């Protein structure tokens with residue numbers, strides 16, 4: 001164990017990066033712009049924190065490897081663990097997924113502040129036994145990198161308290177976990193390095209979330225995915241304390257309203273009367289909050305020469321996803337695990353930053369492929385060339401597969417393995433799945449919401 005690291009941003013990804021560093025470096029300094037609240041409540045540095053945040057099973061598995069017992073602790077704190085597809089009623093463009101016990105994946109649902117506070121407390125508790133000293137510098141903002149074009153040697157920080165004093169913190173490794181507003185491209189340019197190549201696929205999704213207390217809670221969450229003839233969606237999911245979050249979404253021109261009086265009209269328009277009736281009897285506990293920056297955006301720090309020695313960019317700072325697929329936090333956990341594994345494989349060594357950056361990027365590949373694949377038809381791209389034969393074949397195959405997944409147990413299991421980020425996309429091409437997808441008839445799922453759980457023979 002040697003050296004010191006600075007983590008810029010003490011949100012979820014920064015906290016998980018600390019977990020990855022424990023036992024590998026002597027000191028970790030977390031530079032966080034906000035002050036952490038005493039209780040798990042919203043804070044400005046995580047503006048998306050009022051919106052529904054579900055945690056996929058691929059992320060849960062990674063979290064468990066980094067912080068054994070964290071999943072159980074989240075459930076004790078009030079997070080709901082829902083089995084898929086049994087407890088998450090999902091209407092896809094190909095109809096409803098049949099409601100049955102599959103026993104492969106769960107979805108964890110709680111408010112974002114509770115999630116972050118629980119994970120942070122667990123990381124700090126774990127640090128005590130590892131020999132790594134962790135310091136939290138709250139109300140402190142990173143404003144630039146130290147070093148030169150070939151090597152980053154620390155960060156310059158500014159206090160957010162009166163006086164706004166600046167100082168330099170030297171480090172052997174700097175991890176940028178400052179989220180979607182990361183200024184790493186500018187900081188690297190100041191060191192004389194080119195900005196990373198950036199890919200953007202933007203479906204133009206607008207998001208609105210409101211908290212409710214239902215009259216009589218449903219026994220399952222509900223997810224209504226947008227589809228070409230109805231490019232609007234809704235999700236209704238339990239969180240801690242007996243409350244539920246309603247998240248509405250719509251592509252460009254179909255954005256949900258942030259005016260409380262109009263929310264129920266939008267719910268009526270997503271064409272699921274049962275959800276509308278249920279919400280009519282629920283008590284709103286918050287105003288509806290909006291969010292507009294929902295594009296898939298990937299900065300290729302993993303390309304050759306993408307990062308100097310001593311600098312790694314993780315999670316939203318490197319790659320953001322359309323939130324309707326609920327992937328970002330899981331990718332943060334998978335990326336932290338990749339960081340830990342790269343550290344375990346020889347510690348901080350020449351070439352470490354590039355190797356870690358590649359591993360972190362690979363950890364997000366499945367999420368990127370699935371989100372971008374689904375969003376491409378909605379993205380506005382004036383320069384887009386018409387799809388070639390290979391892309392048309394891919395669209396044909398995945399369209400059939402997604403429809404069969406609604407009711408076919410073999411295809412459905414593979415579909416969930418991939419969309420829950422627990423298996424790579426190649427899982428969708430295994431012989432059993434491919435044969436059923438191609439040879440069996442393309443049949444949509446049930447047309448109406450499945451209220452009863454099917455028995456095992458169903």
Ligand SMILES: Cc1cc2nc3c(=O)[nH]c(=O)nc-3n(C[C@H](O)[C@H](O)[C@H](O)COP(=O)(O)OP(=O)(O)OC[C@H]3O[C@@H](n4cnc5c(N)ncnc54)[C@H](O)[C@@H]3O)c2cc1C
Pocket residue numbers: 008009010011012013014031032033034044045046047048051052053054055056140141142143177178179180181207291293294314315316317323324325326327328329330331332
């Ligand atoms: C509307 C919406 C809904 C979402 N829903 C889901 C979901 O259901 N499931 C899911 O898995 N993901 C979801 N996501 C994605 C998820 O929010 C992100 O992937 C996740 O928050 C990434 O964590 P992060 O730590 O990288 O960034 P953040 O959580 O944004 O944290 C960044 C931290 O860095 C700090 N910071 C920023 N700049 C500086 C600086 N210069 N110096 C010091 N500190 C700084 C901030 O204060 C903050 O604490 C959603 C996103 C949005 C926008």
